[in-house]
Amino acid sequence: MDSFDVLVIGGGPAGYVAAIRAAQLGFNTACVDAFERDGKASLGGTCLNVGCIPSKAMLDSSEKFEMITHEAAEHGIQVDGARVDVSRMLSRKTGVVDKLTGGIAYLFKKNKVRSFFGLGRLVRQDGDGWIVDAAGTEVRARHVIVATGSNPRALPLAPFGGHIVENSGALNFESVPGKLGVIGAGVIGLELGSVWRRLGAQVTILEALPGFLMAADDAVAKEALKQFQKQGLEFHFGVNISRVEQDETGVSVTYTEKEQEVTARFDKLIVSIGRVPNTGGLGADTVGLALDERGFVKVDAHYRTNLPGIYAIGDVIGGAMLAHKAEEEGVALAEMIAGQAGHVNYDVIPWVIYTSPEIAWAGLTEKGAKEKGLQVKTGQFPFSANGRALGHGDPRGFVKVVADAKTDKLLGIHMVGGGVSELIGEVVAIMEFGGSSEDLARTVHAHPTLSEVVKEAALAADKRALHM
Numbered sequence: 001m002d003s004f005d006v007l008v009i010g011g012g013p014a015g016y017v018a019a020i021r022a023a024q025l026g027f028n029t030a031c032v033d034a035f036e037r038d039g040k041a042s043l044g045g046t047c048l049n050v051g052c053i054p055s056k057a058m059l060d061s062s063e064k065f066e067m068i069t070h071e072a073a074e075h076g077i078q079v080d081g082a083r084v085d086v087s088r089m090l091s092r093k094t095g096v097v098d099k100l101t102g103g104i105a106y107l108f109k110k111n112k113v114r115s116f117f118g119l120g121r122l123v124r125q126d127g128d129g130w131i132v133d134a135a136g137t138e139v140r141a142r143h144v145i146v147a148t149g150s151n152p153r154a155l156p157l158a159p160f161g162g163h164i165v166e167n168s169g170a171l172n173f174e175s176v177p178g179k180l181g182v183i184g185a186g187v188i189g190l191e192l193g194s195v196w197r198r199l200g201a202q203v204t205i206l207e208a209l210p211g212f213l214m215a216a217d218d219a220v221a222k223e224a225l226k227q228f229q230k231q232g233l234e235f236h237f238g239v240n241i242s243r244v245e246q247d248e249t250g251v252s253v254t255y256t257e258k259e260q261e262v263t264a265r266f267d268k269l270i271v272s273i274g275r276v277p278n279t280g281g282l283g284a285d286t287v288g289l290a291l292d293e294r295g296f297v298k299v300d301a302h303y304r305t306n307l308p309g310i311y312a313i314g315d316v317i318g319g320a321m322l323a324h325k326a327e328e329e330g331v332a333l334a335e336m337i338a339g340q341a342g343h344v345n346y347d348v349i350p351w352v353i354y355t356s357p358e359i360a361w362a363g364l365t366e367k368g369a370k371e372k373g374l375q376v377k378t379g380q381f382p383f384s385a386n387g388r389a390l391g392h393g394d395p396r397g398f399v400k401v402v403a404d405a406k407t408d409k410l411l412g413i414h415m416v417g418g419g420v421s422e423l424i425g426e427v428v429a430i431m432e433f434g435g436s437s438e439d440l441a442r443t444v445h446a447h448p449t450l451s452e453v454v455k456e457a458a459l460a461a462d463k464r465a466l467h468m
């Protein structure tokens with residue numbers, strides 16, 4: 001029987017990163033992953049195969065189309081007869097995914113991580129280790145890392161199938177749906193709704209919550225909603241869906257909004273109402289692995305489960321269901337197993353929505369900081385006063401800095417605008433070092449760049465913005 005120091009179950013961002021880091025630290029490591037794409041093993045989990053990467057590829061393609069059809073003329077570029085070739089767009093997206101998933105297989109080889117394709121199932125304890133069925137072969141491991149990720153949450157009224165799809169279906173429509181319904185105005189609903197709207201679909205987003213992006217800063221959410229509505233995305237908040245019926249040609253959704261019953265008809269319906277932990281096939285019951293009431297694997301601050309030598313990380317333990325959070329947990333855990341001081345700073349995790357404009361934030365909102373009893377000062381600066389943004393032809397949005405009124409420590413950063421997914425990086429680095437808004441304000445930023453808006457927002461927190 002093969003024996004490993006570390007066996008990782010799941011090859012998504014949590015699992016593959018944990019495996020690589022464990023191997024770097026000198027552990028004899030293996031990873032078993034069951035993800036299959038087009039009948040073939042494909043490492044990288046949800047993120048690389050049907051999540052972060054393909055959605056961004058489609059967002060980029062569709063944004064280029066929108067640019068050509070709606071914005072090029074303003075730059076003095078006349079393009080007539082632009083049209084979308086959906087199958088070409090999908091095959092480009094698949095090419096990007098192939099490249100990256102293949103890259104992980106290469107990294108495993110390079111780092112001597114043994115890869116098994118198929119289900120990993122916990123079988124029994126064996127001395128100070130565990131026997132795991134790795135894709136039909138029993139192996140022994142001293143440390144087992146559960147990184148089995150998450151699956152889309154289904155709406156009982158609207159089970160997936162036919163015209164009702166989750167993320168992977170929504171990334172593979174063969175043609176642009178005329179009318180597209182989206183249930184859930186969260187990150188995934190907004191991104192996928194944006195892709196198909198740009199390509200020509202009429203998109204209606206139905207949200208049960210009474211407001212928009214309630215986790216984001218109020219000012220950011222308000223600005224983003226205004227921009228999305230201007231683009232033609234139709235939103236309905238506070239809806240209560242009572243019936244979903246599909247036939248050969250589409251889906252009818254009946255919902256109540258402001259006490260009025262409405263039935264809407266769509267060609268396709270995306271259900272994006274969150275994700276649930278994936279522990280099916282893991283053998284959690286067999287070995288007595290403790291799950292919480294929502295099905296997440298229970299862990300302590302060191303990612304230890306109730307069973308000695310078994311750890312869990314990534315989406316399957318809950319918290320922020322983000323690839324970078326999962327990756328950082330992978331690194332931290334491998335280092336902890338090696339006796340080092342692995343650490344993830346959960347207070348400074350960037351959240352990004354890759355719509356147009358993009359939305360990004362980290363740390364506390366102004367409201368959240370006040371609710372914690374902190375005295376705050378804020379500074380806000382618009383992209384409309386920035387030369388580079390005007391040059392781009394995209395003056396939408398702003399950056400808002402939230403700092404402690406007494407100590408000036410940066411507590412939060414909130415952005416809506418073009419390219420903010422990249423701008424947030426410098427601020428989280430400063431926050432990671434416990435920096436102040438003055439640190440940000442005194443850092444030299446290249447001119448002309450969008451990043452000057454971040455600096456000016458920090459200056460504005462001290463009422464000394466220079467260009468407003």
Ligand code: FAD
Nearest residue numbers: 010012013014034045046051052120149314315321322323
């Ligand atoms: P996963 O990526 O889900 O990987 C788990 C792996 O384990 C899978 O390959 C699964 O097949 C395998 N597995 C499960 N059970 C077993 C078993 N018993 N044996 C063997 N293998 C098993 N996050 C971001 O940070 N940025 C984004 O832009 C972003 N965009 C997204 C867009 C979409 C449409 C979706 C759906 C998600 C997006 N996410 C994004 C979220 C991100 O994909 C997840 O947070 C991330 O993939 C979690 O990583 P993970 O390793 O915990 O789980």
